[in-house]
Amino acid sequence: MAYFNELMEASLSAVDPDIKALTDKELDRQRTHIELIASENFVPRAVMECQGSILTNKYAEGYPHKKYYGGCEFVEVIEEIAIERAKKLFGAGHANVQPHSGTTANQAAYFTVMKPGDTMLAMKLDQGGHLSHGHPLNFTSMIYKVVSYGVNRDTEMIDYDEVASLAREYRPKVIVAGASAYPRRIDFARFRAVADDIGAYLITDMAHIAGLVAGGAHDNPIPHSHFVTSTTQKSLRGPRGAFVLCTEEFAKDLDRTVFPGIQGGPLLPAIAAKAVCFKLASEPSFEDYARQVVRNAAALAKAMQGRGYRLVSGGTDNHMMLLDLRSRSLTGKAAEKILEEAGITVNKNAIPFDPEKPMVTSGLRLGSPAVTTRGMKEPEMELIAEAVDEVLSSPEDKGVISKVRGRMAELGAAFPLYESMK
Numbered sequence: 001m002a003y004f005n006e007l008m009e010a011s012l013s014a015v016d017p018d019i020k021a022l023t024d025k026e027l028d029r030q031r032t033h034i035e036l037i038a039s040e041n042f043v044p045r046a047v048m049e050c051q052g053s054i055l056t057n058k059y060a061e062g063y064p065h066k067k068y069y070g071g072c073e074f075v076e077v078i079e080e081i082a083i084e085r086a087k088k089l090f091g092a093g094h095a096n097v098q099p100h101s102g103t104t105a106n107q108a109a110y111f112t113v114m115k116p117g118d119t120m121l122a123m124k125l126d127q128g129g130h131l132s133h134g135h136p137l138n139f140t141s142m143i144y145k146v147v148s149y150g151v152n153r154d155t156e157m158i159d160y161d162e163v164a165s166l167a168r169e170y171r172p173k174v175i176v177a178g179a180s181a182y183p184r185r186i187d188f189a190r191f192r193a194v195a196d197d198i199g200a201y202l203i204t205d206m207a208h209i210a211g212l213v214a215g216g217a218h219d220n221p222i223p224h225s226h227f228v229t230s231t232t233q234k235s236l237r238g239p240r241g242a243f244v245l246c247t248e249e250f251a252k253d254l255d256r257t258v259f260p261g262i263q264g265g266p267l268l269p270a271i272a273a274k275a276v277c278f279k280l281a282s283e284p285s286f287e288d289y290a291r292q293v294v295r296n297a298a299a300l301a302k303a304m305q306g307r308g309y310r311l312v313s314g315g316t317d318n319h320m321m322l323l324d325l326r327s328r329s330l331t332g333k334a335a336e337k338i339l340e341e342a343g344i345t346v347n348k349n350a351i352p353f354d355p356e357k358p359m360v361t362s363g364l365r366l367g368s369p370a371v372t373t374r375g376m377k378e379p380e381m382e383l384i385a386e387a388v389d390e391v392l393s394s395p396e397d398k399g400v401i402s403k404v405r406g407r408m409a410e411l412g413a414a415f416p417l418y419e420s421m422k
């Protein structure tokens with residue numbers, strides 16, 4: 001009994017010092033590095049509190065008021081609140097907040113309207129799409145016939161004429177709008193017109209831009225889409241998780257597809273955290289945040305261009321940009337590694353028509369959501385651009401890397417993160 005009580009009350013450092021030491025190191029890394037991964041962010045502590053809460057002990061298969069377990073009287077209210085907040089935030093008729101991840105959310109939307117063997121049209125991964133938009137090794141390619149659209153070779157922007165002509169040629173059941181590495185505004189109305197022309201469903205994956213949509217800094221895909229899928233952890237600044245929005249017409253089928261179709265027990269800590277995230281994203285301060293994310297990306301893009309870097313499509317309209325490193329004789333892989341040594345975290349990324357392999361690439365993807373959460377603004381984007389350029393201009397110079405690393409740690413310290421932790 002004593003052992004039981006001790007175990008139940010013991011802290012992580014007492015139970016597992018190895019894992020505690022590593023989470024401490026990760027906290028330190030997040031504080032001292034400048035986070036430019038376009039899909040990452042820092043969540044408010046309230047979101048983390050939900051995720052580390054007693055909700056982890058509860059099963060709640062089914063939907064509010066139709067649960068397959070007893071004891072759901074509180075957790076089903078949490079789920080209802082999350083659903084209502086998601087609907088209100090984005091102006092949707094229906095929301096399912098149970099999907100564990102963005103890929104699962106996409107799977108749920110696909111399974112709701114497509115049968116195996118049907119055709120889907122989505123953006124190529126190497127031109128900005130996502131794995132779950134039809135990569136050859138992804139479940140989408142195992143189940144469906146995938147046709148891909150890309151960007152125009154000259155403008156490096158979505159070629160809507162190509163989308164329309166592929167749609168007319170292949171008559172897909174589903175067209176997917178949305179991307180993981182596309183720095184430009186997406187014209188959802190145009191996508192919907194193409195879908196309507198051939199009687200296809202439009203599924204918009206807004207994972208990257210969800211925070212911008214919530215904050216009014218990007219057009220809302222809801223009025224144009226049959227389904228909208230999203231993660232919560234990116235620009236929306238919530239927990240790792242996902243949700244699907246749709247019109248009332250698809251509500252029942254979507255819910256049945258998520259549970260019992262592709263998931264069992266929902267992750268209640270994540271659902272509570274999503275509810276908090278939707279609440280925060282509906283506050284006026286989130287509009288300021290979303291606008292600053294876009295302003296910071298624009299400032300960073302301008303500062304990189306001013307230092308001679310070519311940006312894919314010539315700039316950015318959203319929270320991210322893609323740097324073409326070919327003129328610097330550096331690969332994305334090499335640049336990611338040296339920037340990490342210098343305290344700047346980015347990810348290598350294929351650029352359209354990239355001659356390099358996906359694990360090497362010719363590009364870097366830079367994004368502003370995380371640094372904006374820390375409170376950084378245009379002057380800091382200038383400092384970051386200067387630091388990125390210094391490192392990429394002297395990739396072999398350990399002295400430069402170490403100097404920049406020190407400067408980035410100082411910059412991080414000036415914008416404290418999670419001060420009450422540790």
Ligand code: DSN
Nearest residue numbers: 039102130180181207
């Ligand atoms: N892996 C995510 C990204 O970094 O864009 C997409 O799911």
